[in-house]
Amino acid sequence: MTVAITGEEVVGALDKELKGAVKSVESEGILVQAEKILDIALCVKNNKNLKLDYLVSITGTDYIDYLEVSYLFYSLDNNKRFTLKVRLENKSNPAMPSLTGIWIGAELQEREIYDLLGITFSGHPNMKRIFLWEGFHGHPLRKDFSNGN
């Protein structure tokens, strides 16, 4: 059984590194500041106890007031999973650091989020539309999207 690591466990394990970055702690994950995501991701990956070395999935969601990006990690050795969340309040020009430097598995998923939700990931080697064509107007998964002409 893949057991979820609770937010408290992670905060406990990474108390020093996480100082000030955590916004709130949930049952299966933590919500962190967007600017600090790179440091935190590195911490959870390299921490000997956590060893969250496998990036499973990145989901972007449009919650009218803000955009949320949630990262799901596994630890293949310990059979654990863990969720990191980031909220972006600036909906007109959302941007956050890219995780491609740590997991290249993030490359296509971040492009997908850029394409469908319009979040720019700084530091991504190839930040352009992935599914839709250049010149497509809008981002389909935004709730205010109409049709794209």
Place this chain on the structure above:
Amino acid sequence: MPELITVGAAISPNLPWSDWQFGFWIHLLIFGIGIISLLLGSVIIFIWLERRLVGRFQRRLGPNRAGPLGLLQSVADVIKILTKEDIVPSRADKLIFWIAPIVAFTPVVLMLAVVPVADGALLADLNIGILFVIAISSITALGVFMAGWASYNKYSILSAMRTVAQLVSYEMPLILSMVGVVIIAGSLSLNDIVKTQTVPFIVLQPAGFFIFFIASLAEINRTPFDLLEADSELVAGYNIEYSGMKFATFYLTEYCEAIVLSTLAATIFLGGWQGPWLPPIVWLLLKIGIVFCFIVWIRSTLPRLRIDQVMGFAWKFLLPLAILNIFVTSIFVALWPETPAWLMGLTNLAILVAYILFWSKLFKPGGKAVAV
């Protein structure tokens, strides 16, 4: 050596019209028409045969709706292709684009000029028959290259490059594999070679046949050497931009080549028209059919090699073996001309087996480049 070049002198005295007044022209007419109609007719049959056979290999029926047993399938294909629109890409090299199919097709037909269908019954009994075949057969590669180059298409250029590399490499073992036969027969004329085969040369020269068959598979671009067409890589290869009649010519060339090389294999190694009871031409066609079916069998079974593996196979495996074969054969012929056929054949076979075993020990499959 003027008599080598004069075709008139090459008419066999066995033929009834050899001493007629316009015998030479009548000869040309009869055999010219004969060869072309036989070739085109057999192409139609052999394409049908291949499609039916491949069908059977794949546990299905194959074409059976057009005409009885689907025999008219190729006729339907020809009618359709010939009446299709003929497209010339706007950025193609028009002149070369036009000539390429002709350059590819003509030599294939010419090769049959020196193949006997019965004793002395051939268009030109050149005493350099084999040399003629080799010289002519390389021209097809030029046609294919011209087609690939002139099409102004990236896939066809890649295919053209592969053509040159592959055909030039396999020309070497193909020629050298026939040298053993020539040494034993003591003649370059195909008519004489067939006549000396009281025992088919495949028994005397199993290694020679092995090399010849593999090299000719590469020459006619059949699996596992079908890199020029390489459906799954290069889409359609050198003829990607051709449509209508010109494409039909290439399609025809491909099958004619297969038939002609089956003919050569039958003539040089399998005793040509020789055989009991049946008329000579039937024996020849039967042997061609057997070789062709074997080619089809290989086509429907094996995957394709990569370009560097294809080249490595020619230069590192086939060429040394061919040279070894010539060496051993000439020792036999020069020192012990009285050697019985079975001993000679057995020695040859032993060399072939030992060589393959030796080479397979060195062979490491996989990786970026061929490793031996």
Place this chain on the structure above:
Amino acid sequence: MAIKTEPILLNLGPIHPSTHGVFRMRALVDGEVITDIEPVFGYLHRGIEKLAEQKSYRQFIPLTDRLDYVASMNNNLAYVTAVEKLAGIEVPERAEYIRVIMSEIQRIISHLLGIGSFFNDMGTFFTPFFYMFIQKEKLTDLLEMVSGQRLLFNYMRFGGVSHDLPDEFLPALNTFLKEMPAEIDKYERLLKENEIVLARSKKVGILSPDMAINSSASGPVLRASGIEWDIRKADPYSIYDRFDFDIPTGTVGDCYDRYRVRVEELRQSIRILEQAVAGIPKGKVLNPVPLRFRPPEGEVYSHIESNKGELGFHVISDGSDKPYRLHIRAPSLLNLTALRKMLTGWKIADAIIIFGSIDICVGEVDR
């Protein structure tokens, strides 16, 4: 002295015989060698994730069929389990058994096609492909018996499956299970030790274990690199914890290993099917759920080991009858992450078979 060469830009796809649908690679080639390559996606982007937000939970089931259309039952299963987890719906035991049977049949179909088209890419003239298709057709008949469709089944429902198995199904499946191992042995005799297959696929397109983990590869691609990670074992969903099977792994992570892993998985699937057929209980197959049901507010990520890898559904509910957001973690897309690194430096012919050995389904890549 090096010859000065000019690289050319070669377009492989989207209409190309061996890009398995409408995938496209823009390759910069120097002669035959690929110096750089960029996969181009989106030629089958149908906006399934957006359509999910416009349809009710149950209306979305047929759309999941069209993700990985080679194995649509698996997509059904992944989606249905996700929503069941979200709403806390119980599934009858017989239905769980049926789900496992369907999922494994689909895995066999998908792997047969994957292996077959891999050899097609290698240049065999359709023969292995058609041999495997004969077996695939037998399974398709079985699935048709159950669902009435041949490809896109729309069979699973929240709380079970849409209807019970017909009486002829289990005997027919048993017959198939008896003859299938011999068929696999036949393929093995033909292909496993073939010199050309070895020469083409051994040590070609190696994906190292570190790279495989780092690039979020999953399924046979990950296992071929030597990592023993199978969600059926690691996080058993449905009733997979009751079955006895092994996780085949590769050692090198080359094309040959990926092919071997798929063949071994065929055998393991047959093992699971045998156990499932032997143990299937009687009973009802569906705990009815209202047509327009509203799961509670919340979010859930649920995953299954689909034939291509980890297929996950991230469903976010706002309490209404439509999903607020539905994200599909598509294994085909993520297995392609490392494609660029795997292909650079290889010849065009290798690129085709490396791509073929990853075995993607464009419907799932682009969604």
Place this chain on the structure above:
Amino acid sequence: MEIRTDSTSLDIDRHEGNLIKELRSSSTKPVTEPSGWLSEDLKRNIFLTTVDNVLNWGRKSSLWTETAFTACCTFEFISLSSSRFDIARFGMEVLRSSPRHADLIITAGTLTWKMAPQIKRVYEQMAEPKWVIAMGACGITGGIFADSYSVVPGYNRILPIDVYIPGCPPRPEALLAGIELLRKKVEKRSFLQG
């Protein structure tokens, strides 16, 4: 227009994006279809000569298919060409990947706007005479995906369709029936008419 030959170049993407936009804005209505061939177009039928018959027999007996398949329906087409249904009986097992050699496009699967210029281009590259079969619901109207922002509602927006085969996906038998229908249509073509 000069395009940088760099595989990651944005220029190519922009160029292709413009093509898609142009096509999308220009194809808001279905292409008119060559209809009326099944109804008794007597005039044309009377003038069918022996030449026509032979030509049409050749054409209908060797319909080579272009391998331009997009999505799910592909598998039903492959089923049709595999050992069980064996389309080779009609001489159709020759799948040509080069549009220059092909006579028939079977539009197996959903068409997206991103894919549309490519399909149109393949159609334009094919040599006359050529035919199109719209296979499956997506090929006819966009099917289950018709509401989507990126899906073309039916191939008839960009190509003239000869035969429609409904189903999602159509069974191989249905596809065979559609092909039989197309063969009937081919038979009615007159050489003079082109």
